[in-house]
Amino acid sequence: MISGKRVLAVVPARGGSKGVPLKNLRELRGVSLVARAGMTARRVASIDRAIVSTDHEAIAAEAEAVGLSAPFRRPPELSGDRIADWDVLHHALGAVEALDGVVYDIVVMLQPTSPGRKPAHVEETLQLLVHGGFDAVWTVSETDSKAHPFKQLTVNADASLSYYDERAAGIIARQQLNPVFHRNGIAYAITRECILNQGTIKGLKTGAVVVDGPLANIDTEIDLEWAEFLMDRYGDPLDA
Numbered sequence: 001m002i003s004g005k006r007v008l009a010v011v012p013a014r015g016g017s018k019g020v021p022l023k024n025l026r027e028l029r030g031v032s033l034v035a036r037a038g039m040t041a042r043r044v045a046s047i048d049r050a051i052v053s054t055d056h057e058a059i060a061a062e063a064e065a066v067g068l069s070a071p072f073r074r075p076p077e078l079s080g081d082r083i084a085d086w087d088v089l090h091h092a093l094g095a096v097e098a099l100d101g102v103v104y105d106i107v108v109m110l111q112p113t114s115p116g117r118k119p120a121h122v123e124e125t126l127q128l129l130v131h132g133g134f135d136a137v138w139t140v141s142e143t144d145s146k147a148h149p150f151k152q153l154t155v156n157a158d159a160s161l162s163y164y165d166e167r168a169a170g171i172i173a174r175q176q177l178n179p180v181f182h183r184n185g186i187a188y189a190i191t192r193e194c195i196l197n198q199g200t201i202k203g204l205k206t207g208a209v210v211v212d213g214p215l216a217n218i219d220t221e222i223d224l225e226w227a228e229f230l231m232d233r234y235g236d237p238l239d240a
Helices: 033-041 057-065 085-100 119-131 166-170 192-198 221-234
Strands: 007-012 049-053 106-109 136-142 153-155 161-163 181-191 206-210
Touching: 007 033, 007 085, 033 049, 033 057, 033 119, 049 057, 049 085, 085 106, 085 192, 106 119, 106 192, 119 136, 119 181, 119 206, 161 166, 181 192, 181 206
Parallel strands: 007 049, 007 106, 136 206
Antiparallel strands: 106 181, 136 181, 153 161
């Protein structure tokens, strides 16, 4: 619990990944991605219950081996590659509350594809949610200036080039760019009210925890190699 609020951690890990087949079972330093998420969740003192939401028996077994509960199997209609995070969390919250007979005030989503997660990241996200009075809090990373929206271009049907945003024409140096940020998948903390009543994981008042340093987000084989490199250079987050 945190300030008297019960916390449910949900690790979403479907089996149908296309870019890297069964990527949630792929290993970094001998530990699968789903196991890494579960092992981290167990080290966050504020989490009362940690579950995996999956449609795959091997993923469920792997999650249970590290202390995650797998109390249900995700239904087929929530197992496609275009299912929103809200749908998964809404289903998981309802299913676990029905099974446990209790109300969970906060849901924190821990995506296995973000193996740079440390327990402190999750705890900081929960603390900001509760003590900052937010509906939701996401962890984010600063986007490299090379990928800034004002640096982006579009290629038209006639092969001509345009600015993605015409305001970019006035930018001559990166120092003129205001920083922008992107989701990194480390943690999303959302209140029960936001999920059930606002129907979103980004509520009317959403806060940000900025995570410094490079992180891997696993979508391709190269991302797995990048994650290995980061661990070789900066250490395994499981050792933090």
